Amino acid sequence: MDLISRYLGAVRRNLPAxxxxxxxxxxxxxxASRIEDRExxxxxxxxxxxxxxxxxxxxxxxxxxxxxxxHQWLIGPDVFPFYLSVARIVLLAVASVQLAIGLVQLLFGHxxxxxxxxxxxxxxxxxxxxxxxxxxxxxxxxxxxxxxxxHIAGWNPAxxxxxxxxQPGPWESAAETALAxxxxxxxxxxxxxxxxxxxxxxxxxxxxxxxxxxxPIFVLAAARLVHNLIQWLRPRxxxxxxxxxxxxxxxGLVLLAIIYRAGQWATIVPTGMDLARAAxxxxxxxxxxRIAIVAIGVIWTFxxxxxxxxxSRARAAAAAPA
Amino acid sequence: MPTEDDLFDKLRIELRxxxxxxxxxxxxxxxxxxxxxxxxxxxxxxxxxxGALYPLLRRLEAQGLLTSEWREEGRNKRFYRLSPDGEAxxxxxxxEWEAIGASLGRLxx
Numbered sequence: 001m002d003l004i005s006r007y008l009g010a011v012r013r014n015l016p017a018x019x020x021x022x023x024x025x026x027x028x029x030x031x032a033s034r035i036e037d038r039e040x041x042x043x044x045x046x047x048x049x050x051x052x053x054x055x056x057x058x059x060x061x062x063x064x065x066x067x068x069x070x071h072q073w074l075i076g077p078d079v080f081p082f083y084l085s086v087a088r089i090v091l092l093a094v095a096s097v098q099l100a101i102g103l104v105q106l107l108f109g110h111x112x113x114x115x116x117x118x119x120x121x122x123x124x125x126x127x128x129x130x131x132x133x134x135x136x137x138x139x140x141x142x143x144x145x146x147x148x149x150x151h152i153a154g155w156n157p158a159x160x161x162x163x164x165x166x167q168p169g170p171w172e173s174a175a176e177t178a179l180a181x182x183x184x185x186x187x188x189x190x191x192x193x194x195x196x197x198x199x200x201x202x203x204x205x206x207x208x209x210x211x212x213x214x215x216p217i218f219v220l221a222a223a224r225l226v227h228n229l230i231q232w233l234r235p236r237x238x239x240x241x242x243x244x245x246x247x248x249x250x251x252g253l254v255l256l257a258i259i260y261r262a263g264q265w266a267t268i269v270p271t272g273m274d275l276a277r278a279a280x281x282x283x284x285x286x287x288x289x290r291i292a293i294v295a296i297g298v299i300w301t302f303x304x305x306x307x308x309x310x311x312s313r314a315r316a317a318a319a320a321p322a
Numbered sequence: 323m324p325t326e327d328d329l330f331d332k333l334r335i336e337l338r339x340x341x342x343x344x345x346x347x348x349x350x351x352x353x354x355x356x357x358x359x360x361x362x363x364x365x366x367x368x369x370x371x372x373g374a375l376y377p378l379l380r381r382l383e384a385q386g387l388l389t390s391e392w393r394e395e396g397r398n399k400r401f402y403r404l405s406p407d408g409e410a411x412x413x414x415x416x417x418e419w420e421a422i423g424a425s426l427g428r429l430x431x
Binding site: 022023025026027029030032033034037058059063064067068 | 355356357360361371372373374376377380392397398399400
């Protein structure tokens with residue numbers, strides 16, 4: 001009986017404390033009954049190997065104990081589709097932000113590319129594992145609080161997007177939202193990019209126009225974030241989405257025009273660098289920024305015109321007789 | 323790569339799993355303890371592992387469909403039987419089972 005006691009001890013260690021004695025007593029009786037039956041059939045007591053085989057047939061202690069637990073899984077089949085969808089979105093958002101930071105550092109950080117690549121890969125791995133663990137934890141809690149039943153019962157088919165209205169995929173929406181959020185947090189000073197712009201012999205300072213336009217840019221970024229969230233999560237809120245989209249497009253172009261008219265967007269402050277070289281560097285940097293501002297302006301203008309065209313087509317289609 | 327037999331076994335287990343609750347409730351119209359219940363089901367062609375049976379009995383008891391008590395019968399044994407709620411549910415499930423059987427019977431003709 002030593003083997004049976006050891007087996008039941010192993011089961012007991014994995015049982016919920018409440019009711020463990022009762023369960024073990026019942027399993028002991030079940031095993032004893034099984035042994036008695038076998039012995040009666042054989043007409044002799046079981047030997048060690050036979051008892052071992054019978055115990056093995058009863059099941060692995062972890063499996064036997066786990067079946068007495070209320071929850072048989074971490075995330076069940078009802079919650080899993082939501083978990084998978086959110087995990088994909090969160091992981092993509094994290095990867096987008098990490099890669100964007102890496103790219104900015106590569107372009108402006110004067111860092112060794114190999115070192116930067118290793119740092120970005122490390123940051124990606126840590127960020128992805130942490131976020132996946134966090135999402136899993138949240139959904140494991142939701143699994144135990146009745147979320148799927150409530151969410152599925154509260155789901156309204158009327159909120160689904162129109163078939164003829166092309167919707168960005170969840171990955172695209174997640175990336176846009178994550179980047180908008182990351183920009184907003186960075187602009188608001190919640191975090192700084194992990195590098196010092198410039199190097200040991202100079203530093204880059206933004207032009208005063210950015211300080212003057214701090215709040216307009218903040219409001220514009222916040223409005224854009226709201227627009228992205230509506231597009232992603234509430235595609236049927238077309239009027240609000242169109243209003244915010246139009247306002248942010250026009251506001252963005254106005255701000256861009258004001259920024260462009262400033263004429264200079266970054267200053268090189270030499271901290272050891274030759275003054276003439278610093279002046280050359282500043283000219284090159286401002287030229288690059290001028291090109292970037294013009295390119296952004298052109299892209300935004302086309303996007304704005306495209307949105308207006310789509311809107312006018314949608315209105316015409318709605319007004320047309322059926 | 324699963325063979326045709328593996329697939330059949332998997333589908334057969336799924337098919338039988340749904341009927342086990344009904345079988346356990348039906349068998350417990352008479353008071354029994356776990357081992358005799360399992361033997362009865364086995365003899366009736368509905369084998370169930372102990373690892374699945376005992377948690378199922380506890381779940382059905384927690385749902386109010388069974389009652390249980392410990393009694394000395396050679397050894398200490400836990401006897402189960404259908405509660406009044408269990409009898410009502412068994413009647414409903416039996417009707418459902420017969421309806422499914424009739425429907426499938428028509429489909430399989």
